[in-house]
Amino acid sequence: MLDIRLIREHSEQVIARLAARGGEAHLRIHDILDCDKERRATETKLQHLQADRKRISKEIGMRKAKGEDTSNVEAEVRALGEELTRLNEMSAHWDERQKDLLLQLPNLPHEGCPVGADAEANPEIRNWGTRPSFSFTPKSHVELGEKLGLFDFERAAKISGSAFVCFKGAGARLERALLNFLLDLHTRDHGYTEVSTPFVVRPEALVGTSQLPKFEEQLYRCDRDELYLAPTAEVPVTNLHREEIVALEELPIRYAAYTPCFRREAGSAGLGTRGLIRMHQFDKVELVKITTPETSAQELEALTQDAERVLQILGLHYRTIELCTGDIGFGSTRTYDIEVWAPGQDGYLEVSSCSSFGDFQARRMNLRFKDQDGKNRFCHTLNGSGTALPRLMVALLETYQQADGTVLLPKILQPYFGAERIG
């Protein structure tokens, strides 16, 4: 959520920054300013009237204590009541409208965020490793997985519909090996604290991290209990500290969490992504940071490095791109995507998206810290995948496949998996 004062006092800059995103968000600033004007005018009127009532009521109290008759003054206050009720309703109405408008408004891209219309304009920041070469035509993970009996889409569809998978045998074991490897890496080597959170969340949590109110149709909802399935660990983990005033010494907070992620992927059904690449449920290890505004930029760089390290250790070729203003996510000020090379796809797959949200989410969840001067200020929040599991598995299977159809695992995974190869 943007600061209404920022919008009020620097509306031209806000409009320009939002316009860089494309879309129509910047057109709503004038509505918001009108609303803000009405809201404040109403509030001022209301407050003057309340001051009158308060003053007279106190007077009644004092005069009653002396035993005086106050019936005529009481009538005077009673007369204020109707107008007071009306103004109260008006004030609440404008308040709510302003909040609705602000919640629908995306974050301002960071000044350093490259300007561009769409994904075509995303610059490559760096790349690591080289594309592996094969003496044969590399197979897709789907074919490899079928031959090796790693997963079963048909039976998963029988119980849950399309775009669900059932890992089995070595596939299930590989999934578990990867999870353990990722959590160990981030907690032991990168200094994150492991958390294991609930997977279902209340609507307030989703408002906090800005999945709601705008992206309701992407979420699975449990109507009976007003709960949603978390689309990413970002939601439960970042909201862990909602409504808190964190001590300065506790920052930065760094969390790593494994969760399954549930996404309806509305509007992208039948997009022709076979296999593990786009599913309604997938596992992910997420990295979340809560920082001061002063350190968030460097923490984003570090977070991205931490995610990249996964691919380096596994020996997988990847590139890191920065999302331009036209491609960046709703709540983000700055985002790096890490894309791993998948030989069987003959393309790169996004396995991590590392973002800084500035104080956008912190404002929504009222997450603050006390600074050196004892002032309460909003924290900055960041998160990135470290990494998504199924796509990592795709790259791994396709990169390390052998001519005989088996898959030779990288050294680091062998003890986790319990064998050096699959098949």
Added chain:
RNA sequence: GGUGAGGUGGCUGAGUGGUCGAAAGCAGCGCUUUGCUAAAGCGCCGUACCCUUUAAAGGUACCGAGGGUUCGAAUCCCUCCCUCACCGCCA
């Protein structure tokens, strides 16, 4: 799911219709005094919004949330949420 207790400022905790934004203590900040590493005294010390703005000063709201009663609600009534305890059920 049932019964009971409870939710007050950074923390502890008083306050059951009027001058209560709220006692007291702790923590924090400032000053003074004494001075072997600490104590004593005094003062300050919530948040949001509105108005104004260089600043200051003012105003309103906030005692879990939302309604209601009343001239007036932390205090009375209703609904909901959460916490704790015990019982029930259960992996």
